[in-house]
Amino acid sequence: MNLEQLKRIVGENGWLGESDDLSAYVTEWRGSWHGATPLVLLPASTAEVSAILKHCHAERIAVVPQGGNTGLCGGAVPDESGQQVVVSLRRMNRIRSVSPDNFSLVAEAGCILANLQAAASQVGRLFPLSLAAEGSCQIGGNLSTNAGGVNVLRYGTAREQVLGLEVVLADGSVIDGLRELRKDTAGYDLKQLFIGAEGTLGIITAASLRLFPEVTGVGTALLAVDSAPQAVRLLAELRRSLGDQLQAFELISAPAMELVSRHIADTRNPLDDGPPWFVLLETASGDDGAMLEQELMRATGAGLLSDAVLAKSEAERQALWRIRHAVSEAQKHEGASLKHDVSVPVGAIGDFIDAASRAVSNYCPGARVIAFGHVGDGNVHFNVSQPPDWPAERFIALRADMADLVYREVAKFAGSFSAEHGVGVLKREALLRYRSPVEVELMRRLKAALDPHNIMNPGKVL
């Protein structure tokens, strides 16, 4: 492997080698995957990315594209061979243009999501993609994994925010597809190929993205409901009455709420601990929640919820969201947990959680299901904490079998074993098992057509 040629392409400040600390580039941030690389390239332009891939294509050098490295499935780290070069997009972090009239902007792949949100906000626009890692994840990674987050109910996933892409293909050729158009039926929509492909078909170097009007007058409430199916009925009713004002609708199980109350000092459940399920919802109605309050009173009268509290200030709103965001943190205090980011049709959420919980109990008595998630999108984070008296290692050893057990239940409800985290290396086996042979074969055909030498993030997804 001739690394000198690659170093020359990016220049003196454009690479890190074996004498540098590369741990941030070869290790998944939670420590689940440790890889190795002889070279981290930090290109500063699309032309440099193109030259890198042209060289790697000719020399059959494997390339691992990397954004903020905040993924959860190991898709952005090199394998342990030491033969894969990392291409970090972090120096390509400019906002190239902002067009308030067109409700769009063009950002380079290495732009941090929070910076992109801020650039939109500065001109009175909203970029709605929002997720826990937004302070460090990069838009190129968000698009390559088709990220979800908390606003999908209203705005859709990352895919739906994309108007155009600039992409460098495996052979170094560049698709200059940064059109900022809402309607464009001029041939195959090539950008769709690269969204959610986890860097296995090419490298996204820039994107033109859709903006929305800024939201004002948010209403936020925490509700108690009797069952998950009741939450689904409430969701349908509120979508009917509030329409698009409904932006987020998150479900939290009582055990999840209980863990948060027990372990996270700065949180407090303002409702009784009694009910089995809680819903955190948010509306953008321009009236600071007045209409939401009215609709919740109506829903209470209709027996769709048993208790509710509305945030009366931004501080109260933050406190309610803090509960939701603290679930994962709280789980850490209870030892090991096995996590499953899955989706099912919204109407099936209650039955799925019941069935999967029973399957978990039968398989591992004493294990505790901590279910929560973006119910409005059918996305359940179906996490399982270890039995309290087990050593962590014993529980972690169940990872593959537990995943298979959960994914089998997901399949019964026509769901997906990966809702918003992608495949990476973690879920390759699941992809082969739960997608049909025809689908897998077509994915392989696409991979071969776009990356004939298999240099783009090999070993990921397929």
Added chain:
Amino acid sequence: MNLEQLKRIVGENGWLGESDDLSAYVTEWRGSWHGATPLVLLPASTAEVSAILKHCHAERIAVVPQGGNTGLCGGAVPDESGQQVVVSLRRMNRIRSVSPDNFSLVAEAGCILANLQAAASQVGRLFPLSLAAEGSCQIGGNLSTNAGGVNVLRYGTAREQVLGLEVVLADGSVIDGLRELRKDTAGYDLKQLFIGAEGTLGIITAASLRLFPEVTGVGTALLAVDSAPQAVRLLAELRRSLGDQLQAFELISAPAMELVSRHIADTRNPLDDGPPWFVLLETASGDDGAMLEQELMRATGAGLLSDAVLAKSEAERQALWRIRHAVSEAQKHEGASLKHDVSVPVGAIGDFIDAASRAVSNYCPGARVIAFGHVGDGNVHFNVSQPPDWPAERFIALRADMADLVYREVAKFAGSFSAEHGVGVLKREALLRYRSPVEVELMRRLKAALDPHNIMNPGKVL
């Protein structure tokens, strides 16, 4: 070509042959293209479509998939060779399931768009795709062309309505991808390939589609504005104040309005004829337009519009929309017209119309630009009527040169030569000229990977 085998697959009532009247299947509905076919197949199931393609793949028989045959670019009719078999999906017209809780339904490809809208409405849900041909176009065709229509500003194009697809590939294998999930990152998103591919990569046989809450309390207004850029500023201001309530924002030029008033008996412009541009807009605010009225008063105060009339009844609302929908009809009374369905960034609409109008005047003095369209999406129907004193044939002979002149202006504004009508046979030359060689080459690579024997709608798109 052994047609008997194909006839056996679909059975006695499943085909039409040379002794039948095939004109509806081989002629584009406006009469712009006339083809020929020895056989129209009318499969009744996905299994039959699969058997047809398996046979055609093995025997190298070209197949033209056809929905309602309402397209405008010749994409759904066979060529003149008489060697292409038509596969009409019209007998596959069932709604397979409706899931109000999941805000989704599953429809077969031959389902007429209006029937699909009605099925959603019956359970209090909205299927938002809406366009002039909705009484006869089929959802399979809508998806294969990524149709647009009047609600794109709020709901996006056909692509954004799709949760999953069932597709028969060129070799007859079936992708059973009818998942009804809002989040699914389990490998490449294969369905995206077939949306907008105009039947050249496979046949869509069914789709799971996204539904929305039904809209109540619509507000509709016709406004007079001083210029197209002013309309764009007004749009941005109303999106800010009305948010997602703004569903449609259509621009009509004074010459277009004048033609409608002159030729269409049942229309009346309720505003003065003076202003150079009109805007027809619609909101869904649940208040029958009260908030719209208030915002329009504010916008008048800010100098963003010069006159406005709000519909006070459903009859008045229909009358305003009648003006918009009558533009094409009115143009027919003025002789031949050359039509260009293009898009540019929303902020560039005014400058594009000015520049393209100047180019038309220079090229063909006396020709009259009739511009209108879905401004909220940057989609301009840039139509040009013949000089009044010319014979129609002389003007029609300018078709190719006029298109090139308009598309060149579109390209200067980073727009698309096809906004919502696709490529078909009409715009293949434009595709080669206005998409980059890298893009065209990648489209060809996809075509070869999915349809190696080039049996799927050959001669269309590429």
